[in-house]
Amino acid sequence: MFYLRLVRGYRVLDLGRWLLTAMTAAVVAVFLLRALGRALSDPPGAPATLERLLWCLPPLLAIAWFSAIAARALPAQRPERMAGLTAAGAGPRWIRLLIAGELALACALGAVATLLLFLVLRNDIAGPTLAPELGMGVPLPPAAPVALLALLPLAGGLAAALAVRPGERLPGSEEPDRAQRFGPLHTTVAVLLTLGGVFTELYALRPAAAYDPRTLGLPADLGRTNAALLGGWAVAALGLALLTGPLLAGLGRLLALGRPSPRRLLAGRGLTSAARPLSAPLAVLGFTVAVVLTSIRHWVAPGASGTGWLPAAEALLVTGCVVAAVLARLAELRTLRRPGNAALLRLGASPRLLFGAALLRWAAAGGVVLATGALTSVLGAGLLT
Template identity: 40%
Template sequence: MLALRLARGTHPLVLTRRLLVAAAAAGVGFLLLCTLGYAVGHPAQSSASVLRLLWCVLPLAATVQFAVAVARTDPSTRPRPGLSAIGLGPARLTAIAAASTAVACTLGSVVALLFYLHLRGDITGLPFDGAAAELLAADQPVPLAAALTLLAVLPVVAATAAGLALRPRTAPAAPEGAERAMPSGLPWGVALVAVGLAVETYAAQGASRGGLPLPGGFDGNPAGVLAGWVLTAVGLALAGPGLTHGCGRLLQAVRPGAVRLLAGRVLMDESRRIGRPLGVVSAVLSGALAAAELYGADGGSEAFGPLTVLGAALVLACTTATLLTAALESKQGRTHTTEALLRLGAPPTVLRTAALLRAGALLAVFLPLTWAIAELAATPLRG
């Protein structure tokens, strides 16, 4: 109840972030229900149904990541001395964070269920009544228990993840501005990217058709290629913090002025927070680029079914939103720095220029990297 009361008085921007989580949850719920509809309509092709269900894991994971990022930036989950004094300490705040995440995701799931029933023609009175009745197996009754189980997956997983991410730690946090060791994931990340690309090339040359087909009408997609892509993605996510740290180090090297000094140091200190989601976005983008290049060329619009497009859009939107939320979190974490600078009489343009410089440096490194990996991934498949 406290979570709902707090939500009522929240700033519109924070509510917008939660609504975005709800929207993503609605998308995932709809995908899961469509999978259910396919399984009900085609009882003979159970392996194809399982495959569709497995593909839903990607948007689900992206949404959970986004929900956790939103829970971390939520001002109502931050410890406050006054609230701690009346007994609302870190443990209760964690519970509130988990509860508000669950509320947002459940809202999304309910919307998904209503929309699904509406498209099937079970709920009438709106445009597009039963527009997809055939596709969603409207002649069969919806197995209610199965639908509710599928819809409950996201709220439960997201709330658990948010609770785990925000749980009170016994070890005290490092003081603000403490020098952090350079993220160690870079060599592992580079190695994984290389291995992933190699596996992909190898699997594509072996080209045994008919492994894991995409649900939207992809014609053949060997499991080895997919494994290679997953390895590449994990490698990029691991390498992200190290690359970001390197960007920061380069920015503040060689006799920096105030802008470069501030931009570089902040990037070095925030490399973990920004680098990981940035690596994930880079991996997703490179995958999307490679897929568009491969299938867009020969298949055209037939290669991508509407549900594939919905899933891909969900993954892209959620990872990008996670990156933006992480940037917001890092901005909130540096309010002390900003205040100190403004007190000194630093012009706001200095702060803005430093932020632009950071964004520019990251773009200059990650855009070519994303493009190169997409090209490398697509090359063996094209031949």
């Protein structure tokens, strides 16, 4: 009943986030129940059963990631709701649990909707094409779908509960804000990982290694590779992801270097202050888009064997969750920037100046994502050659 009372005060953004979480959970539940249906239809001990369950991990991670970003954005976007809960006696830990429960409830409702559709289709409604996917003709163990679908609210709620750490400021909390700078150790590790991964893959792609055995099979019909290529690409991708934040902060300082114009100064200071909260979502976005584009390029290449609908559907779902997480983080930062923008307007700054600074800030952040994502994609293309 408490969450139903909260729904009465939902705005369009709140309702959209809640419905998007429920719809994403419903799609992930389709993948889980399909794996269950195929496991019921296949003979006992079929090797593809574990592979289908492993294919469900990326969507689960995607919905957990989106739930975490949405949970972190909610206190900043709805301070009046947080203040009301604080006035009612809810402390910071209880508020975090309420936010996690709200997202877990959305995941649970999406999973229940898919389960009802699954049970209806199993009632001799689905045709012969869907019969193997639903496990028709085989008794359904009651605990199996419940155990699988319980993963959705568990993943969403746990990620949301862990997303807002106790050291961050919430209504009723007196902990100081975290430092927004990237230390030299972080930058050095990121650069070393990137260079080490690039050199490892270049060594594995030397002309003398053209006939090295490729013993590792990649999923989604992406061919075969060897440990040096895969390890080099993975290390370089991790290094580029860790390097996204320092690049954002460094580019912000570069914009404000010297005697900048007011537009450059506002854009540079804003990008530097937003580097840490933007680094993780933009790094995940660049990595995801690079992997998806590299896979699509391999699938549509001449002579490629093609792939089924499952990898394409999962790529679309994961990309959608990552883009939604980035938009949620941008909305959070926009809310936090409103008091400063209002003060600048009162001091005489023109809206055109603020809009130009925002455009410059977005262009700089987009350039960083394009640079890291393009290098990840190029290394991935070398991995699949």
